[in-house]
Amino acid sequence: GWKTASRRVTLPDEPPAWEVVTITTEDGVDLHGKYWPGDDVAAVILHGFDGPQGPYGELVSHSSDELLSLSGVLAEAGHTVLSLDWRGHGQSAGNRDLEGAASDLQAAHGFLRGEGYGNVCALAFFNSVPVVADLLAHHPDVALAGLGLAWAPAAQEKGFDATLSLPDVDAAVLIVAVDEPKQVHAAQMMSDKAANLYEMTLLPKTQSAGRCRRCAVCRHYTWTVRSSPAACSTSSSPCESRPGRLPAFFSPRNSVRGTIPAWNGQSRSPSTRCTATGITTSPSGCWSRA
Numbered sequence: 425g426w427k428t429a430s431r432r433v434t435l436p437d438e439p440p441a442w443e444v445v446t447i448t449t450e451d452g453v454d455l456h457g458k459y460w461p462g463d464d465v466a467a468v469i470l471h472g473f474d475g476p477q478g479p480y481g482e483l484v485s486h487s488s489d490e491l492l493s494l495s496g497v498l499a500e501a502g503h504t505v506l507s508l509d510w511r512g513h514g515q516s517a518g519n520r521d522l523e524g525a526a527s528d529l530q531a532a533h534g535f536l537r538g539e540g541y542g543n544v545c546a547l548a549f550f551n552s553v554p555v556v557a558d559l560l561a562h563h564p565d566v567a568l569a570g571l572g573l574a575w576a577p578a579a580q581e582k583g584f585d586a587t588l589s590l591p592d593v594d595a596a597v598l599i600v601a602v603d604e605p606k607q608v609h610a611a612q613m614m615s616d617k618a619a620n621l622y623e624m625t626l627l628p629k630t631q632s633a634g635r636c637r638r639c640a641v642c643r644h645y646t647w648t649v650r651s652s653p654a655a656c657s658t659s660s661s662p663c664e665s666r667p668g669r670l671p672a673f674f675s676p677r678n679s680v681r682g683t684i685p686a687w688n689g690q691s692r693s694p695s696t697r698c699t700a701t702g703i704t705t706s707p708s709g710c711w712s713r714a
Contacts, residue, residue, distance in 0.1 A: 439496025442458040442459055443460070443461070447531045449524075451524065453517050453518040453524070455508060456488075456509040460498075460499035460504065460505040460506075463502050464543055466539075466541035467546070468536065469506065469547050470552050471509070471513070471514075472550030472551045473581075474520055486513060486550070488509050488514055491507060504539075506536060508528065508532050526563055529559050529563070549575055553614075554585060561588075567595075570598065571593060571598070576614070586613075586614045593619060595620065599615050601625075601626060
């Protein structure tokens with residue numbers, strides 16, 4: 425059954441300083457990694473893969489940078505952490521290649537073993553979850569003490585199926601999902617097939633979680649953090665996009681650069697900018713960081 429997470433972890437404003445390491449795979453690809461040496465518990469942090477996401481199929485890029493706060497929490501706790509950029513992602517060389525991900529994981533595991541760590545775990549996030557599960561099932565040389573699978577939107581990805589792979593994974597498996605239908609469904613499917621299920625943890629959705637919005641003009645997704653109303657101020661100026669992007673104005677019928685479009689025939693309401701986060705919002709659906 426599900427275990428509901430009850431302990432909150434405060435994310436550090438700045439993670440501890442890390443070492444930049446370059447790990448070369450057996451097929452000659454140089455991978456970028458952030459490395460925090462620590463105790464004898466070592467974790468490989470594996471971000472999601474680039475690909476179309478969201479209702480419009482927008483291409484979303486991923487790298488180890490997006491998991492920097494989480495890596496910092498583990499490092500501050502004294503654990504050894506290696507946060508890796510998959511090939512073709514972040515600062516790693518090569519092309520995005522899911523088949524080549526096996527070499528990436530083998531190289532990361534070999535690096536930590538070479539540093540003297542025998543107790544190695546892996547934490548896979550988002551759409552890397554089914555890929556990592558499949559890699560471990562077919563590469564027993566990557567011996568892990570534990571495997572964490574977190575926030576998977578589905579149990580399948582590009583021909584990789586975690587439900588078919590987890591029965592052959594010997595590592596203890598921890599599955600984490602946010603209380604959201606797709607994630608819960610994927611997590612339940614994986615937990616039913618895991619040969620060595622350690623725990624299923626359900627994270628409640630909170631008001632601080634935020635949400636993602638997309639502008640029809642600049643075609644850019646922005647993750648917006650919901651803040652306390654006391655931290656926000658209202659202004660009549662139009663919202664601004666990030667430097668180098670088109671103005672982020674949105675209308676379901678038209679989008680005109682440099683003008684404030686109408687919304688259902690009505691004048692656009694003043695935008696609201698949070699002075700704490702720098703997020704500008706408007707009722708028309710345009711969300712951007714000023």
